[in-house]
Amino acid sequence: MNRNRALTPIYLLTGLAAILVALPFFVGNYALSVATLILYFAYTGQAWNVMMGFAGQLSLGHALYVGVGAYAAGALFFYYGIGPWAGLWLAIALCVALGLVIGFLAFRFGISGVYFALLTIAFAEFTRIGFDHFGWTGGPGGMFLRVAQRDTWDLANFRGPPLMYYYAMLFLTAGAFALCAWLLRSRAGYYWQAIREDEEAARALGINAFRWKLLAVAISAAMTAVAGVFFAFYYNNLFPEQIFHISRSIEIILGPVIGGVGTLFGPLLGAAVLTLLSDGISDALNALGLDIPGVKQVFYGLVLLCVVMFLPHGIWPPIARRLRL
Amino acid sequence: MPAADLVANVVVSGILTGLVYGLMALGLSVIFGVVRVVNFAHGEMMTIAMYMATVLFAALKLDPFLAMLPVAAAFFVFGYALQAGLINPFITRPEHSQFMLLVAVAIILVNAMLMVFGPDARNVQVDYQLESFELGPLLVDKARLFAAIAAVVAAAAFFAFFRYTLTGKAIRACADNYLGARIVGLNVKHLYALTFGLGAVCVAIAGCAMVLLVDVTPPLGPSYTLLAFVIVIVGGLGSMGGALLGGVLIGVSEALAGLFITPSAKSMFSFGLLILVLLLRPQGLLGKRA
Amino acid sequence: MSLLEVRSVSKRFRGLRAVHDASFDVPQGEIYGLIGPNGAGKTTTFNMIAGVYAPDSGEILFGSAPIHGLRADQVCAAGIGRTFQIVKPFAGLSVLDNVMVGAFLRERQARAARELSVRILERLGLGAKRELPASSLTLPDRKRLEVARALATRPKLLLLDEVMAGLRPTECDQMIAVFRELNRADGTTILLIEHVMRAVMALARHICVLHHGEVIARGTPQEVVRNPAVLECYLGEETEV
Numbered sequence: 001m002n003r004n005r006a007l008t009p010i011y012l013l014t015g016l017a018a019i020l021v022a023l024p025f026f027v028g029n030y031a032l033s034v035a036t037l038i039l040y041f042a043y044t045g046q047a048w049n050v051m052m053g054f055a056g057q058l059s060l061g062h063a064l065y066v067g068v069g070a071y072a073a074g075a076l077f078f079y080y081g082i083g084p085w086a087g088l089w090l091a092i093a094l095c096v097a098l099g100l101v102i103g104f105l106a107f108r109f110g111i112s113g114v115y116f117a118l119l120t121i122a123f124a125e126f127t128r129i130g131f132d133h134f135g136w137t138g139g140p141g142g143m144f145l146r147v148a149q150r151d152t153w154d155l156a157n158f159r160g161p162p163l164m165y166y167y168a169m170l171f172l173t174a175g176a177f178a179l180c181a182w183l184l185r186s187r188a189g190y191y192w193q194a195i196r197e198d199e200e201a202a203r204a205l206g207i208n209a210f211r212w213k214l215l216a217v218a219i220s221a222a223m224t225a226v227a228g229v230f231f232a233f234y235y236n237n238l239f240p241e242q243i244f245h246i247s248r249s250i251e252i253i254l255g256p257v258i259g260g261v262g263t264l265f266g267p268l269l270g271a272a273v274l275t276l277l278s279d280g281i282s283d284a285l286n287a288l289g290l291d292i293p294g295v296k297q298v299f300y301g302l303v304l305l306c307v308v309m310f311l312p313h314g315i316w317p318p319i320a321r322r323l324r325l
Numbered sequence: 326m327p328a329a330d331l332v333a334n335v336v337v338s339g340i341l342t343g344l345v346y347g348l349m350a351l352g353l354s355v356i357f358g359v360v361r362v363v364n365f366a367h368g369e370m371m372t373i374a375m376y377m378a379t380v381l382f383a384a385l386k387l388d389p390f391l392a393m394l395p396v397a398a399a400f401f402v403f404g405y406a407l408q409a410g411l412i413n414p415f416i417t418r419p420e421h422s423q424f425m426l427l428v429a430v431a432i433i434l435v436n437a438m439l440m441v442f443g444p445d446a447r448n449v450q451v452d453y454q455l456e457s458f459e460l461g462p463l464l465v466d467k468a469r470l471f472a473a474i475a476a477v478v479a480a481a482a483f484f485a486f487f488r489y490t491l492t493g494k495a496i497r498a499c500a501d502n503y504l505g506a507r508i509v510g511l512n513v514k515h516l517y518a519l520t521f522g523l524g525a526v527c528v529a530i531a532g533c534a535m536v537l538l539v540d541v542t543p544p545l546g547p548s549y550t551l552l553a554f555v556i557v558i559v560g561g562l563g564s565m566g567g568a569l570l571g572g573v574l575i576g577v578s579e580a581l582a583g584l585f586i587t588p589s590a591k592s593m594f595s596f597g598l599l600i601l602v603l604l605l606r607p608q609g610l611l612g613k614r615a
Numbered sequence: 616m617s618l619l620e621v622r623s624v625s626k627r628f629r630g631l632r633a634v635h636d637a638s639f640d641v642p643q644g645e646i647y648g649l650i651g652p653n654g655a656g657k658t659t660t661f662n663m664i665a666g667v668y669a670p671d672s673g674e675i676l677f678g679s680a681p682i683h684g685l686r687a688d689q690v691c692a693a694g695i696g697r698t699f700q701i702v703k704p705f706a707g708l709s710v711l712d713n714v715m716v717g718a719f720l721r722e723r724q725a726r727a728a729r730e731l732s733v734r735i736l737e738r739l740g741l742g743a744k745r746e747l748p749a750s751s752l753t754l755p756d757r758k759r760l761e762v763a764r765a766l767a768t769r770p771k772l773l774l775l776d777e778v779m780a781g782l783r784p785t786e787c788d789q790m791i792a793v794f795r796e797l798n799r800a801d802g803t804t805i806l807l808i809e810h811v812m813r814a815v816m817a818l819a820r821h822i823c824v825l826h827h828g829e830v831i832a833r834g835t836p837q838e839v840v841r842n843p844a845v846l847e848c849y850l851g852e853e854t855e856v
Contacts, residue, residue, distance in 0.1 A: 294439030
C-alpha cells in the first residue's frame, strides 16, 4: 500500500482534532454552544449508526434511549442528589435492557425493515405517553434539575461553564469515533457487515446472527444513554413531549443519513453541515424579518430530500473519494 | 363503572370515527400493498386535506362533504405527480432509502402547514354538527354518522374499482408480481402513480370527513401517520376489509380507553396493540401471510 | 470410518414428501457425490445436513455426534462448510474481507484471520484480486470465492451445492482440479451435489443416487452408471458426460 495514502487520514484526523480542541480559544460562548450541539448530534448519530450502519437495523425510535437515560440520571439527581457519574450506570443499564427487549422481540419474531422501524417508533411513542402520565418524574409538566452554579468546573455534578460541556461532548464524540473505528476493524465489525450484506450466507459461516444483532442494539442503546445523561445535565429540564418525540428520533438520524450511513465521518460531517446551514438560514430569515415557526424544519426536510435523491450514500463518500481516502 | 348506555354511545361513536380512520388507512393499505412504498407522509396528507376543507369552508362556505370533490381531485393529481416524479425512481433502491424519502416529504409537509396556517387549531362550523339522532338509548351525532357513511361509500367504491374494473385488476397484478406485470406489458410506472393518486383520494375524502369531528393542527400529521400504520398492520396488509376493520377496532379501543383510563393515554393503547400484532400476528387480522 | 452418517432421514413439506428414509455414509477423506434428477430431494437433504431445517425423522451424525436440528451457524462451528447454489458473496466487501468473515470463526485476531485468508485465496488463484470488490468478480471467480470463504472456517467436511452450474467446460475442469487438490493435500472430505456428470465422474469415489426423495442406488461411479434403476430414471434421460 502506498505510504502516502496511509498517512493522509492520520494527518486529517490530527488536524481536525487540533482545530476542535483549540476552538474555544477563538470563538465566543454562542458559537461554542452551537459547536456543542453539533458534537451532540455527531455523537448520537454515531451511536445510531452502530445499529443501522453496522447491523443494518433501521431504528426510528432512538429518542427512547436519550429520554430514558436522561430521566434515569435526572431522577437520581433530583430525588437523591446522586451525581451523574453514578446515574450514568443506571441510565446505561436501563437502556441496554430496553434495547435488548426490543431487539429480542424483533429478531426472535423475524421483524425487520419497515416493520422493525415501526416497532421502534411504537416503543418510543408508548414510552412518551407513559412518561406523560408518570407522576414520579413530573408527568407532562416535566422535571427540573437544580442548577447551583455555572462558573467553575464541578465535574462531580457535571456543572460548569459552556467550555466544560464543550470539552465533555468533544471527549464523548472522539471516544465514539474511536470505538466505532476499532469495532469496524474487529471481528464484530466484519460479522456485522456480513449480516447486513447477506444474513443467510453469514450464518453459513458460523455467525450467530441473532446474538450479534442484539450486541449491536445493546451497544447502540448504551452509547445513546450516555447522550441522555449529558442532555439532562446540560439542559436541566426534561419534558416527555420533547425528549421522546419522534422529531428527536428523526434529528438523530439526519446527521448520519446526510453524512453517510455506516461511515465513520458521516455523522460528524452531517451534523456539522445541517446545524451550520440551518443556523445560517435562521439568521438570514431573522435578518429579513421572516421568523416563522417551521421554516427551519422545512429546510431540514429539503436537505434530507436532496441528499436522499442525489447522494444516497451521503455527503462523505464522494468527498472521501476526492481526498483519496 | 360508567353506565351501560354511556358505554354504548362511546362504542358507537368509536365505530363511526373508526370507519373514517379506516378509509384513511385504506389509502395507505393500497399504497403500501401495491407500490410497496412506506408512505410516511400519509397522515400529513390527511391533515392537508383537513386544512383545505377549512379553507374552502372559510372562503366559500362549502360544506366539507361537497368539498370532497375538489379536494379529492387535487389530491389525485398531487398523489400521481408525487409517485411519478419523486418515488418511481426509487423503486429499485433499498428500503430505508425509500423510507427516508418519504420522511423528508413528511417533514416538509408538516412544517409547511405550520408556516402557512400557524399552530392554532382550525375547524369548520356547520349546523348539523350540533345535532344528533336518537335511536333508543343511543345518541348518535349527525356529523359523525354522515362522515361514517361517506367513508363506507367511498370504501365500497374503491373495493368495486379494484375488484371489477380492468384497471383495478391490472393494479392488483402489479402488486402480486412486478416483473410479471411488466412482462405482460402493463405500464407499471403509470399504474403505480395511479395507485398513489387513488390512495391520496382516500385520504382526501377521509380528511374532509374528519374535519367535522376534530379540530386540525399541524401535529395531527405525524400522529395520523402512525395511526394509519397501526390500523394497516393490525387489520392486515393488502386487505381492504382489514383496513376498515382495523380502523373500527382502533376507533373503538381509543374511545373506550378514553372513557376508562384517560383521553390522553388512548394512543398508548394503539401502540401497545401494534407491538403485539407485529410480534404475534404480523400479517394482521385479515391479511395473508407474506 | 464415516465422517458423516445420514440415517433414515425424512422430510415433508405440507404433504409433499421431499425426502423419505434416505441413508448414506460419507467416509472420511473422500469425495462423495449426491446426484439425482430435479426434485429428487438433493437440496432438501443438503439443507438438512447444513442446518437450514431439521429432518422430520431420522438422524444425521457428524463424527459420531448428532447434528440434525442444529442451526446453520452451529453446524458450521462443528466443522461443516457449505457453498450456495446461487452464489452469495458479500457484495459490498472486498474479496479478502469476504474470506476474512469466514476466517474469524477460528481466528479471533484480525491479523491471523487476514493471514489465513490470504493463504486460502492464493491457493484458489484469487490472490491477485484480493482487494477488488466481490461484486466485480466473474462467475467462476465468485464460485471460487464462495469456496474460499467456506474453507476459511477450516471445515472437516465441505458441502458443495451444484458448484459447477453455469460454468463452461474449461472452467469446470479448473474447479475439478481445485477440489482434487484440496482433497488430496488437506484430506478435506467433500460432499457434492451435482448435475454435471463430468464433475461427478471425475471427482467422486462413491455416489448416492436419489429419486423422488428415496435412495435408489449407492456405490462407485462405475457401479452406479450400470445400475438399471438409475439408468431408467435418470442417466437415460439427461446425461452430460
